[in-house]
Amino acid sequence: MTFAVRSATVRFGDTLALDDVTLQVEPGSVVAVVGGDGAGKTTLLRTLVGEVQLERGEVDAPTPEAIGYMPATAGSWLSLSVAQNMNFVGGIYGLSGDALASRRDALLDRAALRDSVDRLSSQLSGGMRRKLGFSMAMVHDPPLLVLDEPSTGIDPVSRVDLWRLVSEAASAGAAVVMSTTYLDEAERAASLLALDGGRMLASGTLQEVLDSFDGAIARTATPHRRAWAWRRGRDYHEYWPTTAEVPLDAAALIPDLEDVVIALSLLRGHDRRPTS
Amino acid sequence: MTSSGAAQVHPAVLLRADRVGRKFGGFTAVDDVTMSVGPGEVVGLLGANGAGKTTLIRMLLGLIATTVGDVELLGGPPDRERRTHLGYVPQGLGLYGDLTVRENLAFSTQAYGAVPPDLPEALRAGAGRLVADLPLGLQRQLAFLSALAHDPEVLVLDEPTSGVDALARAALWDTIHEQAEKGVGVLVTTHNMREAEQCDRLLLMSQARLVAQGSEADIIGSTTAVAVRCDDWARAFAALNEAGQPVMLAGRDVRVADADADRVRTVLADAGVTADVFGVPATIEERMMVLARAPEAP
Numbered sequence: 001m002t003f004a005v006r007s008a009t010v011r012f013g014d015t016l017a018l019d020d021v022t023l024q025v026e027p028g029s030v031v032a033v034v035g036g037d038g039a040g041k042t043t044l045l046r047t048l049v050g051e052v053q054l055e056r057g058e059v060d061a062p063t064p065e066a067i068g069y070m071p072a073t074a075g076s077w078l079s080l081s082v083a084q085n086m087n088f089v090g091g092i093y094g095l096s097g098d099a100l101a102s103r104r105d106a107l108l109d110r111a112a113l114r115d116s117v118d119r120l121s122s123q124l125s126g127g128m129r130r131k132l133g134f135s136m137a138m139v140h141d142p143p144l145l146v147l148d149e150p151s152t153g154i155d156p157v158s159r160v161d162l163w164r165l166v167s168e169a170a171s172a173g174a175a176v177v178m179s180t181t182y183l184d185e186a187e188r189a190a191s192l193l194a195l196d197g198g199r200m201l202a203s204g205t206l207q208e209v210l211d212s213f214d215g216a217i218a219r220t221a222t223p224h225r226r227a228w229a230w231r232r233g234r235d236y237h238e239y240w241p242t243t244a245e246v247p248l249d250a251a252a253l254i255p256d257l258e259d260v261v262i263a264l265s266l267l268r269g270h271d272r273r274p275t276s
Numbered sequence: 277m278t279s280s281g282a283a284q285v286h287p288a289v290l291l292r293a294d295r296v297g298r299k300f301g302g303f304t305a306v307d308d309v310t311m312s313v314g315p316g317e318v319v320g321l322l323g324a325n326g327a328g329k330t331t332l333i334r335m336l337l338g339l340i341a342t343t344v345g346d347v348e349l350l351g352g353p354p355d356r357e358r359r360t361h362l363g364y365v366p367q368g369l370g371l372y373g374d375l376t377v378r379e380n381l382a383f384s385t386q387a388y389g390a391v392p393p394d395l396p397e398a399l400r401a402g403a404g405r406l407v408a409d410l411p412l413g414l415q416r417q418l419a420f421l422s423a424l425a426h427d428p429e430v431l432v433l434d435e436p437t438s439g440v441d442a443l444a445r446a447a448l449w450d451t452i453h454e455q456a457e458k459g460v461g462v463l464v465t466t467h468n469m470r471e472a473e474q475c476d477r478l479l480l481m482s483q484a485r486l487v488a489q490g491s492e493a494d495i496i497g498s499t500t501a502v503a504v505r506c507d508d509w510a511r512a513f514a515a516l517n518e519a520g521q522p523v524m525l526a527g528r529d530v531r532v533a534d535a536d537a538d539r540v541r542t543v544l545a546d547a548g549v550t551a552d553v554f555g556v557p558a559t560i561e562e563r564m565m566v567l568a569r570a571p572e573a574p
Contacts, residue, residue, distance in 0.1 A: 028510055030525065036441025037412035125325060152439055155325040155467055156561045157568045160524065160533075164517075167525035171513040181439050184470055188526045196441065206527060230446035231453050233473050258442055258470065265443040 001060075002026055003144050003175050005047050008057035010198075017043045019199045020057075025175040027143065030166060032189035033179040034261075040198040041179035042072060045148050048177060062144055065093065068137035072148040072179075075133040078122035082113055082132055085121055086139060093140035107135040111165060127158025134165055145169055147178040151185060163188065183257050194261050201264045206257060213260045215267075216243040218250035230262050239263040289314055289348070290430045290461035291336055296345035298331050305331040307484040308345075313430070313461040318452060320475030321465045322495070322560065324568050327481040329465050333432060336463070337364065350429060360388060363428030363460075367435050369419040373408030377418055380407055381425070388426035396421070413444035420451055431455055433464040437471065449474050469560040480560075482567040492560065499558040499566055502540045504530040506551030515547035516540065522565065533562040 003025050010018040018040050025031040033041050046052040048061050049069045061067065069075075076085045086108065090100040108114045111131040121129060130150050137145060147166070151159045163185065170176050170190075178185070186192040187206050194201040194209070202209045220236050223229030224247060229238040237259055238250060246252045255263070291313040298306040306328040313319045323329045334340045335347050338354025349358045364370075371380050377399055378392075385392045395403055399417060402410055407418065416436065423431065433452070437445040445468075452474070456462055464475065472478055472492050480488040480495050488495045503526070506512045513530050516523040521543065522533045532540055541553050558566075 036444055037439055039441060127325065153467075155323075156469060157324040157565050159467075160522075160561050160565045164522070164524045167513060167523070167530075168517060170525065171510040171517075173510075181441065182468060182470075183442060184468075188524075190528065196443075230443075231449045231474065234453065234476075261442040262446050265441065269443075 003048070003062070003177075004060045005044065005054075006058050006060070008044070008047055008059070009055045010043055010047060010052055011055050017198050018047070021193075021195070021198070021200050022203070023048070023177065023193055025144075025177050026190075027175045028170055028173050029190040030170045030176040030178065030188075032186040032192045033177065033195060034181070034183060034186040034192055035179075035195035035201075036181055038197070039195040041195055042148055043198075044195065045069075045146050045177060045179055048144075049146050062142075065140065066143050068140065068142035068145045068174075070133045070137040070145075070147045070150060072152070075136060076121040076129060079120060081118050081120055082108065082124070083117040085132060085136055089136045090139045095139065103139060103141075107138055110168065111135050112161070125158075127154040127161070130154055130158065130162060131165065134162065138169060143174060145174045145176045147176065149179050149181070151180055151182060159185075183261065187257055192257075194264070196265050196268055199268070201261060201268065209257065210255065210260060213255060213263070215263060216240040216246050216252050217255040217259045217263060218246040218252045220247075220250035222249075224250075228266060232258075237262075239266060290350055291432075291463060292346075292348040293332065293336060294346045294348075296332070296335060296342050296347060298328075298335060298340070299343045304484050306335070309481070309486045311479055311486060311489070313463050315429075315459045315461050316456050317477065318456050318462045318464065318475045320472055320478045321463060321481065322469070322472070322478060322564070323465075323481035324564055328484045329481055330434070332481070333434065333463070333465070337362065337432065360426070361429045363423035363426070363431045365419045365423045365431075365433045365436055367438070369415055371407045371415060371419055371422070374406060376404050376406055377410070378403045380418060381422055384422040385425040390426035393421060393425050413440040416440060416444070416448060420448065424451075424455065429460055431460050431462045431464075433462065435465055435467060437466065437468060445471075472560055480564070480567075482564065482570075487567060488563075495560055496558050496563050499534055499563045501556050501558045501562050502532045502535045502537050502553060503556045504532065504540065504544070504551050504553050506530070506544075506549060508549065511547065512544060512549050512551050515549055516543055519543045522569075531556075531562075533558065534566045 005023045008018050008021045021044055035041050043052055047059055049067050086104040150162050166176055191205050193203040217237050217239060220238055223236045223238050229236040240246050243252055289312045293309050293311050296309050309332060321329050335342050350361055381392045437448050452462055478495050479486055504512050509528055509530055513523055521535055524531050537553050537555050544551050
């Protein structure tokens with residue numbers, strides 16, 4: 001079945017944290033929720049796991065015991081060892097004895113943590129701690145896996161490892177929702193949802209997001225309107241409402257996700273089309 | 277604003293390490309690294325955690341001594357006087373959370389004898405707010421502003437864009453490029469390999485050594501990857517994963533880092549999976565993964 005949050009609006013006091021946001025995830029696939037600090041990623045994930053109530057909209061999610069949730073705070077107890085963390089969480093889900101041991105060992109093997117079973121979580125590197133958090137979220141083999149920024153602040157090699165673990169979970173049939181600040185992770189997912197200030201900037205497969213972008217991006221050495229241009233290396237990329245408006249000294253290009261997300265963020269910020 | 281002293285004349289090299297090494301007890305954190313940053317250059321320093329980036333930076337800044345080799349900042353040892361021509365934004369940003377935006381700026385500029393700059397529009401509304409209450413993107417902007425207020429000639433940035441959205445990241449890179457165009461030399465670390473394109477030159481560290489430098493293509497070198505396109509990606513993934521291949525998902529494709537296309541074809545055929553298999557250029561991350569797994573740095 002498809003898990004989803006549909007047309008979700010969430011308010012914390014006077015703050016509109018989510019404004020009409022829809023997220024869908026199929027079993028055996030990864031959906032990336034991408035955005036910066038304060039975009040609403042965590043709030044959206046928490047609606048899916050039932051920690052946040054909607055003002056409007058609906059949630060289609062399994063019962064809590066069928067969800068694996070890794071919060072952005074990494075989700076392990078720092079003063080417990082790797083094995084103790086796994087045993088504790090496994091126990092909560094009713095695993096014990098050989099079943100728990102074999103599940104624990106298999107997950108720690110995959111995460112390359114078998115040699116660290118007796119180390120305290122506090123002694124692990126950031127990347128290892130995220131892999132432990134991931135393994136804990138996976139202990140009961142949940143059909144829905146919700147990962148809040150599993151890769152923030154860890155190095156590229158650990159990110160590749162984590163992405164492999166996430167891929168593995170999806171290939172085994174889990175529906176995976178993960179938030180990230182990295183656009184390349186969003187590109188690698190089966191589909192993505194870009195959030196900005198609690199609103200949807202774009203959603204769909206990478207190709208759908210790129211194809212649905214309405215406007216033109218041109219490369220230029222000197223931007224014509226500074227407010228609509230951003231750097232890509234020493235050159236600028238500049239947004240134009242239509243290809244016909246791209247000036248002669250600029251070259252229209254095929255935008256990538258970075259260009260599209262920046263252009264959509266600028267458009268949202270201005271909330272209107274620029275005049276050229 | 278004045279930035280006085282001998283360093284007004286730009287030396288050809290602003291930051292230099294010459295066969296530098298650093299040991300902590302029996303552990304070699306940096307081994308035989310030679311590198312430099314010139315005026316107007318944006319140099320990206322890449323590497324996994326533990327590769328030695330932070331130790332190298334701390335030696336370049338004169339915060340720790342080298343075990344062997346020499347470092348130079350603005351043509352001489354990185355002493356107190358030369359460090360006043362340096363702007364540094366550490367990973368933790370170095371701001372005081374319980375001071376306001378304006379107070380933070382006053383404090384840091386006073387330390388350098390500089391005049392607090394005008395706040396950009398984005399920060400003006402929050403000038404009286406405590407820094408701890410600001411969104412991360414604005415905190416990063418403020419850290420930049422503090423580091424730039426005394427017109428430094430060298431800028432060292434440790435993961436300046438971590439955690440912020442695409443637009444805030446673009447704004448920070450605008451600032452970095454503006455500084456470079458004024459002649460400032462910039463050394464920047466990042467974990468976001470997409471930002472490699474923002475740098476004029478890249479340095480890649482692995483296991484304490486500088487293992488590659490130059491353009492993105494120079495960094496990737498001869499490392500390749502294999503892409504697998506197939507209707508049943510989950511089976512392809514499972515088969516390759518079981519065969520111990522470093523496999524991951526890329527959209528609906530499966531990617532194998534540092535693999536041989538024929539070996540991948542064999543594994544898939546043995547598992548009865550029909551797929552298109554083709555070689556593709558590796559990414560920087562894949563190159564780093566291959567290096568990190570190598571028993572010894574090449």
